[in-house]
Amino acid sequence: xxxxxxxxxxxxxxMAVLAGAAADPLAQAPAQPGRTSPVNVPDSExxxxxxxxxxxxxxxxxxxxxxxxxxxxxxxxxxSTMRExxxxxxxxxxxxxxxxxxxxxFNYFHASRAPSDYERFQxxxxxxxxxxxxxxxxxxLVKTLHPIAIYCHxxxxxxxxxxxxxxxxxxxxxxxxxxxVMVGVGSHIPEVLIRVEEEGWDVDFYAGCVYNRRRxxxxxxxxxGGELPEMPGEVYLQDDxxxxxQFMRRTPKPCFAFKILAAxxxxxxxxxxxxxxxxxxxxxxxxxxxxxxxxxxxxxNAFWTMTYGKPAA
Numbered sequence: 228x229x230x231x232x233x234x235x236x237x238x239x240x241x242m243a244v245l246a247g248a249a250a251d252p253l254a255q256a257p258a259q260p261g262r263t264s265p266v267n268v269p270d271s272e273x274x275x276x277x278x279x280x281x282x283x284x285x286x287x288x289x290x291x292x293x294x295x296x297x298x299x300x301x302x303x304x305x306x307s308t309m310r311e312x313x314x315x316x317x318x319x320x321x322x323x324x325x326x327x328x329x330x331x332x333f334n335y336f337h338a339s340r341a342p343s344d345y346e347r348f349q350x351x352x353x354x355x356x357x358x359x360x361x362x363x364x365x366x367x368l369v370k371t372l373h374p375i376a377i378y379c380h381x382x383x384x385x386x387x388x389x390x391x392x393x394x395x396x397x398x399x400x401x402x403x404x405x406x407x408v409m410v411g412v413g414s415h416i417p418e419v420l421i422r423v424e425e426e427g428w429d430v431d432f433y434a435g436c437v438y439n440r441r442r443x444x445x446x447x448x449x450x451x452g453g454e455l456p457e458m459p460g461e462v463y464l465q466d467d468x469x470x471x472x473q474f475m476r477r478t479p480k481p482c483f484a485f486k487i488l489a490a491x492x493x494x495x496x497x498x499x500x501x502x503x504x505x506x507x508x509x510x511x512x513x514x515x516x517x518x519x520x521x522x523x524x525x526x527x528n529a530f531w532t533m534t535y536g537k538p539a540a
Contacts, residue, residue: 230500257261265530266523273529275329276537278510280481281409281431284355285332285376287504288532290325291485292336292360295344300440300490302462312520318344321517321525322353328529332356332484334514335374337363342371358483358514360413365403378402378411378434385441400430415441417470424478432481434514437468437503438489462488472506482507485514500531509538 275286293300295318297310313321318340322333333355335341348355357374365377380401387396396412403410412423413434420433442450444459456462468487475482487503488496503513513532517525 246383249325266529268526268530269459270328270526272351273328273526273533274537275529275532278481278512280332280356280512281375285375285512286330286532287512287536288330288528289332289334289358289483289512289514290322290330290355291334291514292341293490294516294518295321296336296339296341300486305491308520309518312518315340315344315347319348319351319353321519322348322355323351324519324525325517326353326355328526330525330529332358332512334483335359335372336380337368337372345354345372358411361399361403365399365406365408369406369408374398374408376409376411376432377406378413378432380404381413381415381434381436382441384412384414384419385416388414388416389441389443393419393422395430397431400428404429415439417474420474420478424480430480432483433475433478434483434485435471435475436486438463438472438486439467439470440486447498461490468502469506472503475507475511482511483514484511487515496527497531500528501535504532504535 234408275288277284278287292298294309295313297306297313299306299309301392310328325333331354335345335357337359357372358376358378359368359374360380361368361377362380362383366372370376379396384393384396400410400412409431410429411432412420412428412430413436415436416419416439417435420435423430423433433536440461440463442459442462447459447462449457450464452505475484482504484507487499491498493499500513507513513536515528517528519525
């Protein structure tokens with residue numbers, strides 16, 4: 228309780244995050260059309276800004292992992308297309324291309340072929356700073372992959388929150404701390420991260436989905452006038468990002484925003500990158516998945532990060 232008082236001094240902090248964020252004029256500002264197309268910029272001119280994350284300097288743009296293994300969060304057809312295209316060789320190529328453009332951090336997820344794919348990337352001379360999603364025993368991740376940080380996987384955190392078992396997540400964080408790496412908590416629900424912050428958990432950073440895709444059917448019905456859409460687990464509302472961004476600005480700890488492109492739903496990637504970087508702190512970064520089958524998304528994402536994520540003059 229003392230920790231909560233020392234950080235917030237009142238509940239007005241969390242109320243501002245949840246109620247006031249939607250009115251944030253910065254979050255609602257339209258994007259400015261880019262004067263230069265990313266495809267016309269030579270690779271040598273791409274300069275991705277970096278942030279100090281613990282003892283390591285990393286790129287503000289971190290390679291996301293979902294597309295690599297077909298976690299499209301859109302529909303089954305796109306997921307299958309991703310899995311078909313992303314052979315082990317393609318995973319290595321995409322990580323190499325990312326590194327070539329100055330991206331030096333990877334949001335690793337320990338499942339499927341991920342361990343062998345990353346080993347193949349390393350065998351080819353590749354290097355990335357891993358920010359691992361903690362979906363397995365942190366000791367396993369540290370011993371086999373040597374990540375610089377581990378955060379408890381968002382889906383697991385949200386499930387624990389819904390069932391009143393956040394104490395299990397707190398214990399996971401304690402176990403992670405014992406491994407000597409940076410410790411974080413991920414979530415798709417702003418209230419979860421607010422609660423962790425209010426309770427003063429021993430964590431170093433947060434990973435927040437800017438779209439709350441973990442609403443219950445009952446919550447969706449209340450929001451949508453009694454209606455329930457198909458795929459209720461993949462509902463992306465335009466008013467959601469300001470709420471998560473508000474939390475990220477208010478906490479002094481580093482944050483990583485993910486799904487800033489609404490899993491491919493946004494009409495303008497440029498606008499999404501602009502909103503993200505203008506609404507998070509200078510010490511924060513973004514996780515962005517890459518699926519460069521039809522265009523060089525890696526270069527495009529790097530360009531928008533360079534354009535909107537560089538430090539203010």
